[in-house]
Amino acid sequence: MTRLLPPLASHVIRGAGDLIAPRAKGAGRLCILNYHRIMAAPDPLLDGEPNVETFEWQMRLLSECFNVLPLHDAIQLLDSARMPARAVAITFDDGYRSIHDLALPVLAKYGLPATVFVTTGHMSEKGSMWNDMILEAVRRLPDGALDLRALGLERYPMGSAEERKRTARQLTERCKYMSLPARAEFTDHLQTLAGVPLRQDLMLDNDMLRTLAANRIEIGGHTVSHPILTRLDDEAARREIADNKRQLEEVIGRPVRLFAYPNGKRGQDYDARHAQMVADAGYAAAFTTAPGAATRRDPRYELPRSRPWDDTPLMFAARLLHWLHGKV
């Protein structure tokens, strides 16, 4: 059942949001929400990702209590010190098909704009993201233990959903910082063990991308193959950023203006060189996964994004207000 806010609570949230909005010129804050995937039904291995019912009450709450802005417009308002109170923007990373199939109808229902940061190397027939290959393999491997000691890893328990979730998380963390060839070799190995064919239907295709772009969804860049940029030499990093932008522009026929760093932690996943490369590629702004709301003082190519993890509407709204109040 969809969770709804009582009418009085919407009033209170709006009032509180107006009250905490900074009065000083240029001090307005913008909360940029970062979603990835929307699930058709709750998934015990991916319980951090909202299912479509959760997403629906969150969008309804945003439409009733906050000012949801197109991200590119919001950046200009941030720049010109004209940010309205309770300002929020919605983003999705990676380019999952569920943005088209499940999120778009909800966004359209409430008239909300959003931005999708797309990794072009995994689109449609090219396959799945490496983390989803791990997840699908772990989901299907037989009960018992997954012994990867021959690969310099460990022996992972594989029984309950909780154990499988932990195993998938540990393997994902180990894989995240491998070189691209080592990562591909590892996921191939897991697929062979699990006997799972590659899923071909998880990511957006070109037609879906065009449909999104025609329906108030801005398409942003997220590299070609979702590497950790700090693990690449400069030439390869520059190519990942520039090729992805060009590929997306060829599909949608308009400029791609916004970029999100894969994984998004400063110093660990990207650094000042990559921010410069993103600017050189012609992007107007770029986004990290640092917590809190964005302000005019944040560097234009390192704007933070956060998503409340709370599972009740009141706590979800309270956390957004907390960030908009300047707390992290």
Ligand SMILES: [Zn+2]
């Ligand atoms: Zn990503």
